[in-house]
Amino acid sequence: MVGRGLDPAVIVKGDFMFICPICKSKLNIQGKAYICENNHSFDIAKQGYVNLLPVNKKHSDNPGDSKEMVLSRRAFLEGGYYDCFTDKLCEIINSLFPDTQKITIADCGCGEGYYDGKLESLNCNYDLFGFDISKEAVRYAAGKYKKCNYAVGSCFDMPLSDEAFDLALNIFAPMVEGEMLRILKKDGYMIYAVPGKSHLMGLKKVLYENTYENEEKHTEYDGFQFVDRVSVKSEITVNGEMGVNLFRMTPYYFKTELGAEDKIRKNDGFRTEIHFDFLIYKKW
Numbered sequence: 001m002v003g004r005g006l007d008p009a010v011i012v013k014g015d016f017m018f019i020c021p022i023c024k025s026k027l028n029i030q031g032k033a034y035i036c037e038n039n040h041s042f043d044i045a046k047q048g049y050v051n052l053l054p055v056n057k058k059h060s061d062n063p064g065d066s067k068e069m070v071l072s073r074r075a076f077l078e079g080g081y082y083d084c085f086t087d088k089l090c091e092i093i094n095s096l097f098p099d100t101q102k103i104t105i106a107d108c109g110c111g112e113g114y115y116d117g118k119l120e121s122l123n124c125n126y127d128l129f130g131f132d133i134s135k136e137a138v139r140y141a142a143g144k145y146k147k148c149n150y151a152v153g154s155c156f157d158m159p160l161s162d163e164a165f166d167l168a169l170n171i172f173a174p175m176v177e178g179e180m181l182r183i184l185k186k187d188g189y190m191i192y193a194v195p196g197k198s199h200l201m202g203l204k205k206v207l208y209e210n211t212y213e214n215e216e217k218h219t220e221y222d223g224f225q226f227v228d229r230v231s232v233k234s235e236i237t238v239n240g241e242m243g244v245n246l247f248r249m250t251p252y253y254f255k256t257e258l259g260a261e262d263k264i265r266k267n268d269g270f271r272t273e274i275h276f277d278f279l280i281y282k283k284w
């Protein structure tokens with residue numbers, strides 16, 4: 001990442017869209033740290049990310065996904081089961097930004113960066129700034145996607161500059177509309193990916209006696225114009241340990257009683273619907 005190995009006395013001012021979590025002013029790079037005009041300094045980790053999560057905002061020592069969850073998630077996604085979603089996401093972004101001009105993208109709740117890696121096939125040039133509350137996830141993303149900039153931070157108090165982004169992504173992360181509105185430029189787009197009605201029904205049938213469809217989300221947000229809903233549905237067969245990997249990246253992992261992973265292992269393969277809705281909004 002930018003800045004490593006530079007003379008520590010030299011401040012590199014650039015289009016770094018991260019802000020100081022203490023005073024909210026813009027961060028620039030000095031040596032191996034991000035520093036603000038009030039001299040608050042944040043070290044750049046060797047993988048290239050910066051931790052901008054204030055200690056008082058942490059509700060536990062290691063908030064967000066654990067290392068085990070990050071690795072499970074990565075193993076599942078690299079199996080290609082969600083390729084129909086990443087393909088559609090790129091198609092949507094290409095249609096919103098048909099020119100090759102450079103745009104700025106925020107990935108809010110970026111996890112271990114899987115979707116960011118897939119954006120490399122976009123038609124447009126871009127600078128990407130991603131953050132997630134899980135340090136383990138951000139460490140993984142920063143180690144793998146050197147072209148992107150990563151920070152540990154919260155969706156509720158985003159470590160990103162005001163009105164700095166052409167596009168903000170939220171893929172299954174907490175939606176904090178005020179923060180989304182703050183970081184987007186006027187006429188910027190927000191893509192919010194939510195689970196569709198039938199998402200993971202087959203997995204739920206393995207876990208629970210009674211299963212229900214997900215509620216369909218359709219929310220209007222102040223300051224945003226709703227543009228479109230793009231639904232993507234498919235079916236996948238998940239075998240063996242891959243079923244456990246999938247389970248660990250769902251909310252059911254936190255809600256289901258012990259022994260659920262054994263249930264999945266015993267079931268030895270299941271078929272499930274997968275269904276994302278991409279909700280597209282434009283900032284007025």
Ligand SMILES: [Zn+2]
Pocket residue numbers: 020021022023024025036037038039040
């Ligand atoms: Zn500061």
